């Protein structure tokens with residue numbers, strides 16, 4: 001089975017569309033979205049609708065989704081994020097808002113766990129970017145594989161033995177073949193606002209039979225997405241950063 005694991009669309013319809021086409025060409029069986037469908041970008045409602053059209057989709061809650069439905073305060077975010085969240089609240093229909101309110105924090109399947117930020121405090125929204133947070137994440141679950149998003153930077157975190165945890169950038173070319181003895185946290189990057197210096201959308205395809213994780217980069221119409229952000233009157237840097245992938 002092939003799973004497309006993707007995250008952090010952030011209202012970027014152009015990037016979402018490019019991802020959908022890329023994943024469909026690779027005959028993905030299931031789609032798992034790790035949250036942040038909305039926030040920053042100018043097409044939040046359209047992105048939610050486009051996702052509803054995907055077959056066998058699991059959709060999780062991200063921190064921007066939570067802020068839009070006041071599960072957390074939008075005023076505790078950066079000023080650009082706050083503005084975009086308040087704007088997003090006015091764009092969504094009641095049905096779309098209810099959809100966000102119905103999202104799960106985590107999903108478990110066989111030896112896998114999926115969440116937006118980390119498995120030890122899903123609504124604490126901490127980034128898994130340090131040894132300590134990786135350790136807490138591994139301890140919080142007994143699943144071999146954990147998939148996260150949230151940082152907008154793809155990463156492979158491997159635990160080969162009790163205290164030995166290693167952070168690696170994803171392999172550029174060939175897919176990563178998982179070692180049966182190790183545990184992993186895989187960060188699938190961001191579809192709609194990558195921050196690793198590569199402006200292309202990023203997601204992973206996990207082939208459960210081959211035990212291989214392929215990191216995919218997908219070019220999309222950045223100009224179109226940026227134009228919409230400017231036209232909506234959202235902060236200009238939210239458009240400019242898309243070109244830089246930062």
Ligand SMILES: [Fe+2]
Pocket residue numbers: 008036062064150151152
């Ligand atoms: Fe995000």
